[in-house]
Amino acid sequence: MSIVFQKPKFLTDAPTHYCPGCSHGIVHRLVAEALEAVGAEGHVVGVAPVGCAVFAYNYFNCDMQEAAHGRAPAVATGIKYTNPDNIVFAYQGDGDLASIGLAEIVHAAARGVNITVIFINNAIYGMTGGQMAPTTLLGQKATTCIYGRDAMLNGNPIKVSEMLATLDGPSYVERVSVADVPNIKKAKKAIEKAFRNQAEGKGFSFVEVLCACPTNWHMTPLQAVEYVKGDMTKIFPLGVFKEV
Amino acid sequence: MAEKKLMKGNEAIAEAAIRGGCRFYAGYPITPQNEIPEYMSWRLNEVGGHFVQAESEIAAINMVYGSAGAGGRAMTSSSSPGISLKQEGISYICGAELPCVIVNMVRSGPGLGGIQPAQCDYFQAVKGGGHGDYRMLVYAPNSVQECVNLMYDAYDKAEKYRLPVMMLGDGMLGQIMEAVELPPMKDPKTFPKKPWATTGEGIGKTRRIINSLYIVPDELEAMNKKLQKVYDEMAANETMVEEYKLDDAEIVLTAYGTVGRIVKSSVDLLREKGIKAGLIRPITVYPFPKDAFKRVGEMPCVKEIVAVELSTGQYIEDVKLYTECRKPVKFYGRSGGNVMSPEDVVDFVLKEVK
Amino acid sequence: MERLIVAGFGGQGVLSLGQIIAYASMYENKNVTWLPSYGPEMRGGTANCSVVVDDNPIASPVIATPDTLIAMNKPSLDKFVDKVKSGGLVLVNSSLISEKVKRDDVTVVYVDANAVAHKVGNDKASNLVVLGAYIKYSNLFPKEVMLSTIEKVFAAKPKFIESNKACFMAGYEH
Numbered sequence: 001m002s003i004v005f006q007k008p009k010f011l012t013d014a015p016t017h018y019c020p021g022c023s024h025g026i027v028h029r030l031v032a033e034a035l036e037a038v039g040a041e042g043h044v045v046g047v048a049p050v051g052c053a054v055f056a057y058n059y060f061n062c063d064m065q066e067a068a069h070g071r072a073p074a075v076a077t078g079i080k081y082t083n084p085d086n087i088v089f090a091y092q093g094d095g096d097l098a099s100i101g102l103a104e105i106v107h108a109a110a111r112g113v114n115i116t117v118i119f120i121n122n123a124i125y126g127m128t129g130g131q132m133a134p135t136t137l138l139g140q141k142a143t144t145c146i147y148g149r150d151a152m153l154n155g156n157p158i159k160v161s162e163m164l165a166t167l168d169g170p171s172y173v174e175r176v177s178v179a180d181v182p183n184i185k186k187a188k189k190a191i192e193k194a195f196r197n198q199a200e201g202k203g204f205s206f207v208e209v210l211c212a213c214p215t216n217w218h219m220t221p222l223q224a225v226e227y228v229k230g231d232m233t234k235i236f237p238l239g240v241f242k243e244v
Numbered sequence: 245m246a247e248k249k250l251m252k253g254n255e256a257i258a259e260a261a262i263r264g265g266c267r268f269y270a271g272y273p274i275t276p277q278n279e280i281p282e283y284m285s286w287r288l289n290e291v292g293g294h295f296v297q298a299e300s301e302i303a304a305i306n307m308v309y310g311s312a313g314a315g316g317r318a319m320t321s322s323s324s325p326g327i328s329l330k331q332e333g334i335s336y337i338c339g340a341e342l343p344c345v346i347v348n349m350v351r352s353g354p355g356l357g358g359i360q361p362a363q364c365d366y367f368q369a370v371k372g373g374g375h376g377d378y379r380m381l382v383y384a385p386n387s388v389q390e391c392v393n394l395m396y397d398a399y400d401k402a403e404k405y406r407l408p409v410m411m412l413g414d415g416m417l418g419q420i421m422e423a424v425e426l427p428p429m430k431d432p433k434t435f436p437k438k439p440w441a442t443t444g445e446g447i448g449k450t451r452r453i454i455n456s457l458y459i460v461p462d463e464l465e466a467m468n469k470k471l472q473k474v475y476d477e478m479a480a481n482e483t484m485v486e487e488y489k490l491d492d493a494e495i496v497l498t499a500y501g502t503v504g505r506i507v508k509s510s511v512d513l514l515r516e517k518g519i520k521a522g523l524i525r526p527i528t529v530y531p532f533p534k535d536a537f538k539r540v541g542e543m544p545c546v547k548e549i550v551a552v553e554l555s556t557g558q559y560i561e562d563v564k565l566y567t568e569c570r571k572p573v574k575f576y577g578r579s580g581g582n583v584m585s586p587e588d589v590v591d592f593v594l595k596e597v598k
Numbered sequence: 599m600e601r602l603i604v605a606g607f608g609g610q611g612v613l614s615l616g617q618i619i620a621y622a623s624m625y626e627n628k629n630v631t632w633l634p635s636y637g638p639e640m641r642g643g644t645a646n647c648s649v650v651v652d653d654n655p656i657a658s659p660v661i662a663t664p665d666t667l668i669a670m671n672k673p674s675l676d677k678f679v680d681k682v683k684s685g686g687l688v689l690v691n692s693s694l695i696s697e698k699v700k701r702d703d704v705t706v707v708y709v710d711a712n713a714v715a716h717k718v719g720n721d722k723a724s725n726l727v728v729l730g731a732y733i734k735y736s737n738l739f740p741k742e743v744m745l746s747t748i749e750k751v752f753a754a755k756p757k758f759i760e761s762n763k764a765c766f767m768a769g770y771e772h
Contacts, residue, residue, distance in 0.1 A: 078310025585662030
């Protein structure tokens with residue numbers, strides 16, 4: 001009998017607290033698989049954000065640090081410079097990375113610090129109950145823009161990958177989605193590459209992952225993945241923005 | 245005798261940090277402590293450490309969090325407005341029980357304030373400037389040599405109790421030059437192991453988590469009690485105080501840091517005038533030298549106490565608290581970056597103290 | 599104990615003048631504190647430093663009544679001259695200060711420091727000219743101590759050593 005499916009060794013047995021249809025579980029798995037693929041065992045430290053993934057330290061089966069809101073790239077920088085041989089990654093959501101922590105991500109990228117950042121963009125604040133995120137689409141409803149995001153009132157969504165790609169520091173910036181199987185396969189490749197780059201000393205690598213949040217979008221999981229594939233991908237086009 | 249070197253307080257504290265094991269520094273420029281990052285930027289390189297000029301004080305303290313969590317001896321420094329920005333990180337560092345060193349070369353406030361010396365961050369330093377129930381070991385050195393001596397062992401203390409050590413100076417202490425004897429470089433190989441640090445090997449049962457999140461109230465309360473126990477133990481072991489001509493003192497002057505030094509001259513000037521003056525100077529402002537101050541409160545010869553500080557009255561509250569209000573405590577302070585001279589304090593005593 | 603305030607424009611070398619005295623004190627195994635003014639004052643405005651030299655450990659580095667004032671420009675003279683203790687010493691850079699000190703309870707030495715420095719051929723070293731005069735009148739240290747201190751302090755800039763020493767001696771023999 002052959003094994004056809006197995007939990008990656010970089011995930012713990014802890015059941016996650018994520019909602020049905022949430023993409024975090026998929027991305028956790030992709031990160032764990034990538035860590036295994038690059039042979040990170042025995043030399044890896046992850047950094048969890050504040051937001052829905054705040055408990056990521058319970059799910060990733062490696063040494064973990066929980067960072068203050070938005071500061072994961074700074075924490076990861078401190079870890080990396082202290083033990084440069086470790087694979088160090090930060091796993092952050094859109095409120096954490098693109099709002100309160102924008103300075104930290106931009107400067108970690110500009111510095112080119114040799115870490116891997118996985119950016120979960122689901123266009124909403126999940127943990128606090130569905131408030132507008134810096135990546136919320138125009139017209140998208142949230143609890144702090146109940147009639148839909150209005151550029152005049154609420155400003156415009158921030159395209160982080162495009163912005164970071166303008167910097168000289170990063171070695172790799174790609175946006176992927178996990179809305180269906182073909183995209184998940186591409187996301188897997190991108191995330192693995194982001195970790196391989198680090199293992200090879202290429203410098204700062206960044207993967208933005210478009211994710212679904214059915215609970216706060218008030219959609220079924222199926223509607224939510226369609227929303228990612230449709231409206232969200234239109235505003236946040238997929239692809240490689242920078243590769244050195 | 246070791247060779248003496250003429251150094252600014254800021255430079256000396258940086259060199260002593262490195263000799264005490266510091267191998268990671270992150271900071272953001274702010275006057276009057278810029279010599280610390282400037283010195284660290286080339287010196288850490290020489291000893292195989294890392295210097296980062298961070299994008300903000302917030303980023304800097306969180307880099308220190310990461311480094312300390314990964315088992316490094318990490319440091320940041322700033323001055324008052326920058327230390328305010330670091331408070332979030334300091335609270336997390338205390339919550340996650342991470343040893344590190346934070347230097348505050350205090351300038352006058354509030355707000356952007358001024359860049360001249362002050363002691364107006366006393367409450368922030370000793371009562372917990374960030375959110376939550378936490379304390380730090382707070383040293384208030386009065387000279388460049390005392391900076392060096394306290395800094396040199398600060399990481400050992402920080403690691404013993406797993407908390408941050410704050411070096412609470414002021415603009416004067418950062419800028420003043422004095423001849424110092426520098427201790428030898430500590431060998432990092434001799435530092436105690438940190439089984440709790442995220443050094444990358446952890447997997448399954450061996451993995452380490454650096455965290456300050458406790459969602460279950462009972463777990464967080466247990467954590468709070470554990471921290472309090474640590475602070476009690478620290479108070480029992482680490483409290484430091486200097487007493488000067490106190491035995492027969494009728495007027496007791498008290499001050500910490502550089503002001504403690506200015507006031508020492510005032511004691512001598514008063515003695516020359518036939519007034520029995522003495523000095524009590526906390527070297528740790530947290531833990532506060534409670535017992536020594538209680539004794540001063542109980543000394544029959546003591547008629548009055550004068551708290552001298554570069555603020556509008558913060559330190560005096562602890563003086564009153566720990567002398568248990570047994571003796572009248574008068575206040576003499578300057579603020580805004582003005583610094584009193586020994587003669588100013590003498591004039592105050594002659595005018596205001598009976 | 600010697601309590602000295604050195605004051606002048608930023609760029610006149612007042613802080614380094616104080617530092618040279620601090621180094622000499624250290625080499626002579628004295629206790630010393632050198633406390634500078636700092637901040638925006640450093641650039642264009644007035645700068646000063648307080649230097650305390652003592653055989654005993656130094657308590658206050660803050661000086662209310664200096665034993666000596668070295669005033670390199672007029673604002674500095676105006677600011678500090680009344681604070682000098684009775685019987686003290688005031689060195690005035692007469693190149694930039696035309697007026698005379700009105701006090702008669704202090705020793706006043708006028709040094710045409712810029713002109714002397716120019717004559718020696720090192721325009722930037724007017725501070726060393728005044729340092730020479732200060733050492734002569736204060737007897738703080740023998741001149742040999744100062745000359746060897748200048749050699750050590752300027753070891754990284756050897757081409758300035760001889761002209762700096764010459765400026766010092768010109769002030770000393772003033």
